[in-house]
Amino acid sequence: GQNIDQPTEMTATEGAIVQINCTYQTSGFNGLFWYQQHAGEAPTFLSYNVLDGLEEKGRFSSFLSRSKGYSYLLLKELQMKDSASYLCAAKDSNYQLIWGAGTKLIIKP
Amino acid sequence: ETGVTQTPRHLVMGMTNKKSLKCEQHLGHNAMYWYKQSAKKPLELMFVYNFKEQTENNSVPSRFSPECPNSSHLFLHLHTLQPEDSALYLCASSQTTGTGSTEAFFGQGTRLTVV
Numbered sequence: 001g002q003n004i005d006q007p008t009e010m011t012a013t014e015g016a017i018v019q020i021n022c023t024y025q026t027s028g029f030n031g032l033f034w035y036q037q038h039a040g041e042a043p044t045f046l047s048y049n050v051l052d053g054l055e056e057k058g059r060f061s062s063f064l065s066r067s068k069g070y071s072y073l074l075l076k077e078l079q080m081k082d083s084a085s086y087l088c089a090a091k092d093s094n095y096q097l098i099w100g101a102g103t104k105l106i107i108k109p
Numbered sequence: 110e111t112g113v114t115q116t117p118r119h120l121v122m123g124m125t126n127k128k129s130l131k132c133e134q135h136l137g138h139n140a141m142y143w144y145k146q147s148a149k150k151p152l153e154l155m156f157v158y159n160f161k162e163q164t165e166n167n168s169v170p171s172r173f174s175p176e177c178p179n180s181s182h183l184f185l186h187l188h189t190l191q192p193e194d195s196a197l198y199l200c201a202s203s204q205t206t207g208t209g210s211t212e213a214f215f216g217q218g219t220r221l222t223v224v
Contacts, residue, residue, distance in 0.1 A: 004151065033212060042111050042215040043200070087152070096165075097213070099152040 002026045004100035006088050011106045012078055020086050020103050021072045028093020034062055034073045035087040037102065043087055046073070075105075083107045112136040115200050118150035122190065123224055130185040130219045132200030140205050141183040142213065143175060146197040156184065159205055190223045197221070 003025045012018040024032065031050035035043040049055055049064035049071060061074040075082055085102040092098055113134045122128050134141065143155040157165035158177040172194075174186040183200055197220050201213040 008149065024132075040217075041125075042113070043218045044111065045212040046212070048212060088156075089152075096154070101149055101151045 002092060002098045004088055004090060004098055004104035006086075006100040006103045008101070009104045011108060012029065012075075014078055014080060014107055017074065017076050018077050018078060018105065020075075020088075020105065022073070022100060024069050024071070024088070024090040024098070026090045026092040026098055029066060030091040030093065030095055032062075032064055032071045033089045033091070033097070034071075035089065037085045037087060039084070046086075078108070080106050080107050080108050091109045111214045111216065113200060113202055113214050113216035115198075115219055118217065119220045119222075121222045121224060122187070124190060124192075126190075127186070127188040129187065130198055130200075130221075132183040132185075132216055134181055134200075134202040134214070134216075135181075135200055136204075136214060138202035138204045138214070139180050140203045141177060141180070142201040142203075143161040143183065143185050144215075146199055146218070152199070156185075163208055170193060187221075190221075192223050195221055195223045 006022045018088045033048050034046040036046050037043040047062035054063045073095045085104050087102045088100040089097045118129045139160050141154045141158045145153040155169045156175045161177050172189050177185040195212050198219045199218045200216040204211045
């Protein structure tokens with residue numbers, strides 16, 4: 001079957017760095033997405049990786065290893081507004097998105 | 110503001126009621142989706158429309174009935190729902206390309222409570 005695994009919840013300190021991991025098992029692979037979702041709001045697109053390596057976008061970076069079925073989202077210089085759920089989703093051979101349950105990130109002062 | 114608007118934001122309905130959720134996208138996309146989001150569970154894809162044609166129905170009970178009158182509007186008609194149908198219902202849109210589709214843009218969702 002197809003599956004996405006990510007931690008349910010993580011806690012980090014304001015100003016620090018946090019890495020949210022995601023492992024995936026899909027029938028074929030056509031890229032991996034990260035979304036951010038604040039409570040009561042729409043998920044918003046953060047990043048897309050289809051090739052191995054690190055994609056940096058400001059304070060957020062996303063890494064992909066296709067051979068390991070693994071990705072992570074790296075958040076630097078954490079701010080209180082980064083408290084949210086982070087959703088990992090992989091696109092399978094039919095271009096369907098397979099979603100993880102999300103990682104709730106709690107930022108403490 | 111994501112360019113995808115859902116109404117209503119909140120809905121409480123009885124098990125014998127009939128109601129509809131509405132979604133409108135202003136992005137010129139050709140694909141629209143309904144997702145169900147329950148607490149601590151992955152997003153569940155319910156329906157997919159490409160160019161107004163339904164291309165995906167993930168074994169959704171018939172008490173959920175989608176309608177896509179044009180590529181900018183999507184409805185989800187609800188009738189005789191069960192309490193376990195209480196969840197956040199998200200609409201999304203994307204642009205279908207030759208190699209799949211672009212990232213999805215989501216609406217803020219309708220928080221549905223079935224009593």
